[in-house]
Amino acid sequence: MDTFKVQIGRVTRDLPIVPVSPDIKVALFNMLGDTDVTEEAGRELAQKLPADIDVLVTPEVKALSLAHVISRESGKPYIVIRKTQKPYMVDPVAREVVSITTGKPQLLVLDGFDVQKIKGRKVAIVDDVVSSGGTLHSIRQIIEEVGGEVAAVVAVFTEGQERPEVTALGHLPLFK
Numbered sequence: 203m204d205t206f207k208v209q210i211g212r213v214t215r216d217l218p219i220v221p222v223s224p225d226i227k228v229a230l231f232n233m234l235g236d237t238d239v240t241e242e243a244g245r246e247l248a249q250k251l252p253a254d255i256d257v258l259v260t261p262e263v264k265a266l267s268l269a270h271v272i273s274r275e276s277g278k279p280y281i282v283i284r285k286t287q288k289p290y291m292v293d294p295v296a297r298e299v300v301s302i303t304t305g306k307p308q309l310l311v312l313d314g315f316d317v318q319k320i321k322g323r324k325v326a327i328v329d330d331v332v333s334s335g336g337t338l339h340s341i342r343q344i345i346e347e348v349g350g351e352v353a354a355v356v357a358v359f360t361e362g363q364e365r366p367e368v369t370a371l372g373h374l375p376l377f378k
Contacts, residue, residue, distance in 0.1 A: 205229075210358065210371055211242035219377050227377035231331055231359055234264055243358045243371060244271025247328070250369050251276050252354050256323035259283060259345060261310060261337055268358065269328045280328070281319055283341055284311045293317075295347055297340035310340050312348065320350035327352060332368050333361040 205216035206229035215236075217229035233240050244267075251272070258280035260269035269280040285308055287294055293314030298307050312320075325345050332338055332355065342352050355367055361374040 204377075206374065206377075208359070208372055208374070210239055211246050213238050213242045215239060217374075225378065228333075228361065229374045229377070231374065232264065233268060233330055233358070239358075240267045240271055244268050245275055246371055247356045247358070247369070248272045248275035250356060251278070251326055252324075254324050255326045255353060257281060257319055257350075258326050258328050259320065259341060259350075260328040261285070261341060265328055265330045265357075268330060272328055272356070278326070279319065281312070281316045283344065284313070285309060287311045288313075291315075295344050297343055299336045299340040310337070310344065312344050317348045320345055320348050323350050324353040325350045326354040326356055329355070329357045331359045331361050331374065332357045332365055332370070335365065338368075 204219040207216050217231055219227050220230045221227045255278055258269050258273055258278050261283050262285045273280045291313045295312045297310050299310055300307050327341050345352050357368050357370045359372050359374045360368050360370045362376045
């Protein structure tokens with residue numbers, strides 16, 4: 203299997219190149235269960251956060267452990283945007299998004315209990331990889347709808363087209 207070598211601080215990984223559609227392959231970056239990568243990336247990104255950030259917001263699952271490390275390192279709390287609406291959520295705010303890695307519509311949901319933690323605050327969106335920008339766009343809409351200001355976007359990698367609005371530790375190309 204072909205791989206693509208990445209460096210995250212002092213940690214190196216060979217990412218498998220996998221197809222996500224008939225025409226596109228990606229270097230698959232999956233931090234889940236990789237403590238060394240998560241810790242290194244979290245420390246590095248915490249140092250790159252603007253000083254005026256009040257709260258971190260992250261989509262559920264793959265970036266969750268990253269947001270936890272950035273939160274611990276920066277002292278900023280974090281909120282998780284869920285991918286399913288739960289029965290216990292009060293007045294949830296939801297958006298649909300199609301991600302390059304899933305290829306099908308997904309729901310992003312902010313629990314109404316978390317709205318006051320975002321309203322009037324400067325927010326940093328935390329993600330593992332920003333590719334098409336669909337997830338980022340939907341999270342930004344949710345944050346702005348509830349009165350927060352997106353003041354930064356941090357990710358371990360950008361992918362595909364360059365994204366100057368994202369503070370990232372590296373860039374992953376797309377493969378044919």
